[in-house]
Amino acid sequence: MTSDDAPTPSITQIYRDRSVTFDRLVAEDDAMTEVVRQAERAARSDASVLIVGETGTGKTLLAQAIHNTSPRAAKPFVAANCAAFAESLLESELFGHEKGAFTGAERVKKGVFELADGGTLFLDEIGELSKNAQAKILRAVEYKEFERLGGEETLRSDIRILFATNRDLAEAVRNDEFREDLFYRVNEFKVEIPPLRQRKRDILPLALRYLQECNATFGYHLTGFTPEAERALLSFDWPGNARRLRSIVKRACALADGDVLTVEDLDLTAPSVRAPTKAPEASAGAPENLEDWSLATVERRHIERVLEHTKGNKSEAARVLGIARTTLDRKIATYGIDA
Ligand SMILES: Nc1ncnc2c1ncn2[C@@H]1O[C@H](COP(=O)(O)OP(=O)(O)OP(=O)(O)O)[C@@H](O)[C@H]1O
Ligand SMILES: [Mg+2]
Missing domain, CATH: 1.10.8.60 (Helicase, Ruva Protein; domain 3)
Known part of the structure; x- marks a missing residue:
C-alpha cells in the first residue's frame, strides 16, 4: 500500500503533497463531475464542507484537493481521525496540553486545532465521536476557540474545517447519537460522493x-x-x-x-471479494470447498457475524473484535463486506 492508499490516518497526519488537486481525481461520470464542480466551488470559499461517502470513495483525496485549491494551500493540511481518538486522550489530541497538565505530560503539546492554524483541519469520521466528545468539540468548531488541557489562556485558530463521514448524520441525530447543534455546524455545505x-x-x-x-x-x-x-x-x-x-x-x-x-x-471472484459463502464452524467437518477453510474466509465470515450482532455498528464491532476501528474499516474494504 502506498501512502495515498491508506484508509483514514491513524490519529493525526499532516499532508504536504500540494500536487493533489482536482486534476488528480478521475471524474468521467456525470455524478462525479457534479461532485467535483461543487467541491471546486466550496474550495474557493472558506466555508466548512462535509464530505459524505462509503469507504474508499475518495473522501480524503477530495479533502486534499479542496485544501490545495483554496487560498490556504500554502498552509498546513492536518487530518485527524476522530474514530481513532481514545476517549481519555481526546482533549489533548484536539486542543493540546500544557506541561504538567497530567502525569506524563512532560512538555507542551499542540492539538490538531492549533497545528492547523492558518490552514485546514480535516476531521475525518466525525460520525464516530462519542456524545461526550461532540460536546467538547462544539465550541471549537463554532468559534475556533479552545484552551489547551491544563491551560488558562483561550487560543484562537484561524482554520477552515473539512469534515468527512460514511454515516448518515441526519439519521444519527434522529437516533440521538449525534448532537443536533453540532450537526448544523458540520452540515453547512455537504458534498456526497456516490459509491x-x-x-x-x-x-x-x-x-x-x-x-x-x-x-x-x-x-x-x-x-x-x-x-x-x-x-x-x-x-x-x-x-x-x-x-x-x-x-x-x-x-x-x-x-x-x-x-x-x-x-x-x-480474479474478481477471489475469496477476499467473493460474496459471502457458508463458511463452516471451525469445529465442523471438512467443507465442500477447502478454500472455505482459509483464514481469510473464516476471518471475513467472523467479522460479518460480529457486525450482524452489533447491527452494523462498526465501533462496537471493533471493540468486540479487539482491533482498532481503522483496522476493521480496512478489513471491511478488503473483504468487500457489506457493512
Ligand atoms: N476519483 C478518484 N480518482 C482517482 N483516484 C481515486 C478517486 N477516488 C478515490 N481514489 C483513490 O482511491 C483510494 C481511496 O481513496 P480515499 O482514501 O480518498 O477514500 P476515503 O473515502 O477517504 O476512504 P476511507 O473512508 O476509508 O477513509 C486512494 O488511493 C485514492 O487515491
Ligand atoms: Mg479517508
Missing part, C-alpha cells in the same frame, strides 16, 4: 489510471484490458470502491503474463 457502483462510467478510466500507475512505477508495458475483463469490471459491485479497484488492478498487473489484463488476472 462506484452508481457511477459506472468512472470504472474503466479509474482502472486504466491505476494500470498506468503500475506501468510508471514498475516499468511494465501493459496496454489495457480484454473486452471480457472490461465487462467484468463494469458488472462488479465494488464494495470498497476506488480503493478496492486500485488494489485489484495492482495485483493483476503484478500477475499478468501478457500485455493485456484478462479476467483471470483480475
Whole structure:
C-alpha cells in the first residue's frame, strides 16, 4: 500500500503533497463531475464542507484537493481521525496540553486545532465521536476557540474545517447519537460522493489510471484490458470502491503474463471479494470447498457475524473484535463486506 492508499490516518497526519488537486481525481461520470464542480466551488470559499461517502470513495483525496485549491494551500493540511481518538486522550489530541497538565505530560503539546492554524483541519469520521466528545468539540468548531488541557489562556485558530463521514448524520441525530447543534455546524455545505457502483462510467478510466500507475512505477508495458475483463469490471459491485479497484488492478498487473489484463488476472471472484459463502464452524467437518477453510474466509465470515450482532455498528464491532476501528474499516474494504 502506498501512502495515498491508506484508509483514514491513524490519529493525526499532516499532508504536504500540494500536487493533489482536482486534476488528480478521475471524474468521467456525470455524478462525479457534479461532485467535483461543487467541491471546486466550496474550495474557493472558506466555508466548512462535509464530505459524505462509503469507504474508499475518495473522501480524503477530495479533502486534499479542496485544501490545495483554496487560498490556504500554502498552509498546513492536518487530518485527524476522530474514530481513532481514545476517549481519555481526546482533549489533548484536539486542543493540546500544557506541561504538567497530567502525569506524563512532560512538555507542551499542540492539538490538531492549533497545528492547523492558518490552514485546514480535516476531521475525518466525525460520525464516530462519542456524545461526550461532540460536546467538547462544539465550541471549537463554532468559534475556533479552545484552551489547551491544563491551560488558562483561550487560543484562537484561524482554520477552515473539512469534515468527512460514511454515516448518515441526519439519521444519527434522529437516533440521538449525534448532537443536533453540532450537526448544523458540520452540515453547512455537504458534498456526497456516490459509491462506484452508481457511477459506472468512472470504472474503466479509474482502472486504466491505476494500470498506468503500475506501468510508471514498475516499468511494465501493459496496454489495457480484454473486452471480457472490461465487462467484468463494469458488472462488479465494488464494495470498497476506488480503493478496492486500485488494489485489484495492482495485483493483476503484478500477475499478468501478457500485455493485456484478462479476467483471470483480475480474479474478481477471489475469496477476499467473493460474496459471502457458508463458511463452516471451525469445529465442523471438512467443507465442500477447502478454500472455505482459509483464514481469510473464516476471518471475513467472523467479522460479518460480529457486525450482524452489533447491527452494523462498526465501533462496537471493533471493540468486540479487539482491533482498532481503522483496522476493521480496512478489513471491511478488503473483504468487500457489506457493512
Ligand atoms: N476519483 C478518484 N480518482 C482517482 N483516484 C481515486 C478517486 N477516488 C478515490 N481514489 C483513490 O482511491 C483510494 C481511496 O481513496 P480515499 O482514501 O480518498 O477514500 P476515503 O473515502 O477517504 O476512504 P476511507 O473512508 O476509508 O477513509 C486512494 O488511493 C485514492 O487515491
Ligand atoms: Mg479517508
